[in-house]
Amino acid sequence: MKVMAINGSPRENGNTAALLGAALDAAASAGAQTELVNLYGLKYSGCLSCFACKRRGGEKCRCFLDDELSPVLERVLASDALLLGSPVYFGDVSGQMRCFLERLGFITLSYERPGGRVFTGSVDCAFFFTMNVAEKYAAMYDAMFKNTLLPLRNLGGSVEKYLCTDTMQFDDYSEYEAAMFNAEAKRARHEEIFPLDLAAAAEIGRRLAQA
Template sequence: MKVIAINGSPRPNKNTVQLLNKDLAGAQAAGAETELISLYPLQYRGCVSCFYCKRKDKEHGTCIIKDDLTPIIEQLKSADAIIWGSPIYFSNITATLQALFERFLFSNYIYSADVPSVLGKTIPSAFIYTMNMTEEQSYQFHLRESLAPIEASVHRILGVEPLKYYAYNTVQFDDYSKFESSIFSESDKKAYREAHFEEDLNQAFQIGQQLMDSAQKYNK
């Protein structure tokens, strides 16, 4: 069983990656082979609307653009489970992860009255979100409503509703005094992390295990 984590954060060792590594540790503990793929070092763009993937005389399910994302899309298609990690940028996933979804999801989506997906399999997945917002603010800013459309597309095309985990009130800077950041209290941020981040990591580990359970179910 192969479980892939996609890192949609530009920062290689910060909140999102730490949680993704715990997800993968959970999947490994359940017997998975795992891989973390970071998107920001890759050179690629989103869908260019060429509709090659929808032509009747071509094989559906192939994105014809050739760039650094091409082998990643192939890896995702052969994965048994996927974890999508993203910081929240302007109340949504990062543009870099969105561009991957345009390519990976749209090429496997079909304008057919019969079937929505040509993927030919079910891939369980989970979204891990990290953000400055507190949980209360996430409701005030309607975060779940902003994320619902991409989660619904993942559900439709990968065949199963994704799991979701929200890590709130993350620490953004090691030293807040170096940055204009007067809307935050560094001590409150660090105290929150001290009290909650371990639990976020535990939850991430469990999500990795849950995804492996689902992957085994769909591979029977």
């Protein structure tokens, strides 16, 4: 059982990384072999529309771009479960996560029939979205959540999401020009609710590792 985590936040110690870490640690405790990839540590682009992965008679489910993401994509398709995480940036996932999903989605989808896929394996996926907005406003991103999960359907396994809202962005809000946030409320939520988010992430990691 191999479980991979893909961190789409540039912050390797931020909220997204913490959730993925909790999920991955729980998967490891359940006996899985685990790997964490920080997307912002890699040099790569989004899909360049070269169509090498769609050539008649050519190798399928392989990205032919010669960069640091292609070997990661190979390992993702060889894993049993995939944990992904991204902060919400301007109502979307981060740029690096978007590029990752373009590449993963395109090599696994079929151009032979609408909604078809060329990947014949099964990788269960869980996507952790982290964001500043409070839970009651998160529904405004519902269409984006749905679109983001779409390419993961090509992996043939279960697809689920977890929303972590009202995150703490800085350790010390007094150091930044950020008067629109209530620093005390952010701190209180980080101390009271974020541990529950981490526990929920761990539960997801454990469950996927045992699936």
